Amino acid sequence: MKLRWLLPSLIGTLLLSANAAEAAKLKYWRFNAEQNRIDLITDAGIQPKAQVFLNPTRLVVDLPGTVFGKPKVSQEIGKRIRFVRAAQFNRKTTRLVVELASGYTLSPERVRVRSLSTTRWFVQLPRPERLREQPDQSQRSVDLPVPLPKPAGQVPKVGLVIAVDPGHGGPDSGAVGIGGLQEKRVVFPIATEVVNLLQRQGVKAVLTRTDDREVDLAPRVARAKGFNADAFVSIHANAISLSRPDINGLETYHAPGSTSGARLAQTIHNSILRTVSVQDRGVRQARFYVLRKSSMPAVLVEVGFVTGREDAANLGSVNHRSKLAQAIAEGILRYFQAK
Numbered sequence: 001m002k003l004r005w006l007l008p009s010l011i012g013t014l015l016l017s018a019n020a021a022e023a024a025k026l027k028y029w030r031f032n033a034e035q036n037r038i039d040l041i042t043d044a045g046i047q048p049k050a051q052v053f054l055n056p057t058r059l060v061v062d063l064p065g066t067v068f069g070k071p072k073v074s075q076e077i078g079k080r081i082r083f084v085r086a087a088q089f090n091r092k093t094t095r096l097v098v099e100l101a102s103g104y105t106l107s108p109e110r111v112r113v114r115s116l117s118t119t120r121w122f123v124q125l126p127r128p129e130r131l132r133e134q135p136d137q138s139q140r141s142v143d144l145p146v147p148l149p150k151p152a153g154q155v156p157k158v159g160l161v162i163a164v165d166p167g168h169g170g171p172d173s174g175a176v177g178i179g180g181l182q183e184k185r186v187v188f189p190i191a192t193e194v195v196n197l198l199q200r201q202g203v204k205a206v207l208t209r210t211d212d213r214e215v216d217l218a219p220r221v222a223r224a225k226g227f228n229a230d231a232f233v234s235i236h237a238n239a240i241s242l243s244r245p246d247i248n249g250l251e252t253y254h255a256p257g258s259t260s261g262a263r264l265a266q267t268i269h270n271s272i273l274r275t276v277s278v279q280d281r282g283v284r285q286a287r288f289y290v291l292r293k294s295s296m297p298a299v300l301v302e303v304g305f306v307t308g309r310e311d312a313a314n315l316g317s318v319n320h321r322s323k324l325a326q327a328i329a330e331g332i333l334r335y336f337q338a339k
């Protein structure tokens with residue numbers, strides 16, 4: 001059973017010896033206390049190793065073939081996790097150590113070492129627990145499995161925060177279209193799925209409202225700012241008179257004069273046009289409150305017309321909404337990849 005855990009590090013060793021001549025440099029590391037996670041970025045591909053030492057408990061993450069390039073750094077964390085330290089361990093290895101407060105431990109099998117690419121790794125820690133029983137003194141350390149890095153592909157920025165804003169809510173149903181289709185019932189599932197998709201890519205995504213309630217515009221913007229979001233993406237559905245079912249299509253808005261907003265809007269807009277069948281009504285400028293008042297790049301996507309014959313049929317479909325969510329999430333990631 002131990003053997004299963006040893007195998008990945010063996011493969012890692014083989015991989016590294018292939019390009020041992022080139023040392024990577026640790027460009028960025030941070031312990032995110034809110035998410036109990038260490039984020040790492042190197043300038044060349046690496047294959048970390050991880051171990052949990054017991055009595056007392058500490059997590060050791062080694063980055064073979066990596067230069068730290070600085071004196072030892074220690075970050076004080078809090079009650080359960082005392083310190084996270086980073087230092088050059090030997091000539092070829094940078095070592096990070098997470099030291100738990102005395103009386104606390106964590107289950108090694110719940111620590112996840114994962115990659116977003118060969119140069120971007122994160123270590124997800126479980127919440128440390130109070131040590132209940134006398135630990136087994138015979139066991140001193142446990143090697144953790146570290147999967148091979150994800151192949152290059154979608155690589156979001158480490159530490160990226162996205163605020164996703166489902167329009168309307170509660171007594172404010174937004175626009176009402178064909179067959180009584182309500183805007184709030186269209187945009188909420190899309191926004192929720194965008195958040196889930198982004199989170200699966202290692203991005204911190206937050207909703208400006210998490211259930212069916214009315215939230216004013218100012219607190220939506222304030223919430224995004226409070227989370228220090230890198231982008232604000234508001235999701236709405238459009239409407240015109242019920243006597244114009246011929247008007248259908250996608251519109252994506254940004255604030256006038258915002259070049260980053262314009263680029264984000266265009267990237268999301270294109271991603272949607274590639275993914276679903278919808279008429280292109282263009283990327284547009286508007287002085288909407290949420291666009292004007294947001295301090296980060298902000299866009300508002302009108303995913304279609306609830307009063308439009310084609311759009312209303314599509315927006316009522318779970319499958320179509322799901323595709324819209326995928327396209328929006330992909331557009332957001334693409335924007336930050338290109339940055």
Ligand SMILES: [Zn+2]
Nearest residue numbers: 167174236237
């Ligand atoms: Zn709306």
